[in-house]
């Protein structure tokens with residue numbers, strides 16, 4: 046579901062952005078995309094075999110963590126957490142004793158990519174799924190991972206786990222996920238990483254047009270698909286949770302803040318106050334990761350003091366549905 050990558054005119058900067066000749070950001074494709082499943086060639090669905098490597102700053106990784114909590118998969122897939130401020134050598138496991146991931150023994154994420162594929166020359170990204178038995182990366186397909194957790198991993202869901210990807214809604218969820226990905230989740234990055242005024246404004250306009258439409262949609266229902274939380278809500282939430290604290294300032298997506306959209310803001314608060322959402326949202330990590338992660342854009346490494354985040358715990362209006 047990722048965009049097609051143009052191999053021409055890609056420039057590499059400190060952030061190793063993928064940039065076209067007109068200054069647009071085009072995200073790299075995923076190198077490890079073998080699906081989980083029971084067919085030959087698929088990754089076997091087994092407990093205590095895989096490790097999720099993540100960083101709480103990252104929206105693509107955060108959604109795996111939310112889904113793990115909602116479904117109880119934290120019990121069967123272990124997690125390694127990188128420091129939110131990425132180093133010039135990549136994500137670092139400096140929060141762990143001795144500065145190495147205790148299960149895999151790596152200090153920097155690129156080490157495990159190199160062990161898996163010495164020829165890999167793309168970015169080593171979170172989320173990454175490692176097979177602990179082989180110490181190799183088996184999947185970094187951030188777009189599809191939550192769908193695997195929600196479907197083929199069902200035998201290991203906790204009792205009364207929600208159905209985040211109900212059969213009768215799958216087509217609509219897939220369609221909305223695509224739109225949310227291109228215009229919102231990745232839309233903020235397209236605005237933030239653009240290297241021309243024109244591409245930045247294009248991404249900005251698409252993003253806010255879509256947020257206006259979602260604002261309207263959420264005037265009619267508690268969640269994106271009525272009264273049940275689905276995979277699409279997880280995807281939208283992770284971008285909303287980073288909006289005012291990071292994207293508004295760092296990516297210049299500043300037509301207005303999340304808290305200026307009554308429905309999106311109440312919806313975000315509602316989810317934040319739902320187990321699995323708020324308790325996996327690390328605002329401090331998000332702020333440090335985005336504001337301090339690029340030395341070229343913040344050479345004096347000054348951390349913005351605001352915004353006030355206490356309002357995330359204030360009452361929301363969604364019970365009216």
Ligand SMILES: N[C@@H](CCC(=O)N[C@@H](CS)C(=O)NCC(=O)O)C(=O)O
Pocket residue numbers: 060061072073074075102103104105106135168169170171172185187
């Ligand atoms: N795998 C995807 C998406 C995941 C992703 O971009 N993760 C970011 C953090 S939010 C990352 O790990 N970036 C590392 C880097 O750019 O070196 C990609 O390659 O673009």
